[in-house]
Amino acid sequence: MKQIKAALFDFDGVLANTEPLYDQYWDEAGIRYHTGIPHFAAVIKGTTMSNILKKYFSDRTEEERQQIQAESEAFESHMPFPPVPGSIEFVRMLKENGVQVGLVTSSENKKMKRAFKEMNLEGLFDTFVSENRITKGKPDPMCYLLAAEDLKRNPEDCIVFEDSFAGITAATRAGMRVIGLSTTNPEETLKDKVYKVIPNLQNCTFDDYLSWQK
The missing domain is CATH 3.40.50.1000 (HAD superfamily/HAD-like)
Incomplete structure (x- = not known):
């Protein structure tokens, strides 16, 4: 068999x-970080944080990228x-x-x-x-x-x-x-x-x- x-x-x-929680967070973050990408959550869905930083925030300073990652980790630390x-x-x-x-x-x-x-x-x-x-x-x-x-x-x-x-x-x-x-x-x-x-x-x-x- x-x-x-x-x-x-x-x-x-x-x-x-x-996913609804991530949608709200990342759509708001996309505006806050001035990505210029509508519905940012849908664009990055399913990808790793390292890829998000590399692909969409490569033009930012290292300090800014660290801040973006830290804010994401803070959100995930208490999400249900x-x-x-x-x-x-x-x-x-x-x-x-x-x-x-x-x-x-x-x-x-x-x-x-x-x-x-x-x-x-x-x-x-x-x-x-x-x-x-x-x-x-x-x-x-x-x-x-x-x-x-x-x-x-x-x-x-x-x-x-x-x-x-x-x-x-x-x-x-x-x-x-x-x-x-x-x-x-x-x-x-x-x-x-x-x-x-x-x-x-x-x-x-x-x-x-x-x-x-x-």
């Missing part, structure tokens, strides 16, 4: 419903982590059925350490990839390829759960099948980029997961 594919999950917008309906239960159900599960995020360890504690995620994932382990963030496939390597799986033997365009591109470039969650972007903008679009993981069953492998 063929081995069941591993499941890799993004964090923001897939496990935690934090409301779970996306059904997501944590779905991950636990897969784990109970012998599926390898991994968490792949553009977030830093400091934020994720608090999230693991507050959301009771310690010991749940078989691998964890964050900004601290990668040199190229999403949409580069490095993060997902690293997770597959951790699990000793080929990329085609992994299913990825993503919500952002950058994350979907990263997983696709890695050669993985993607299930898109329309928690952040409308279904019609995702359906031509992923294997299947679902609103969230609430009420999804193990049979559903098996059907996504065919």
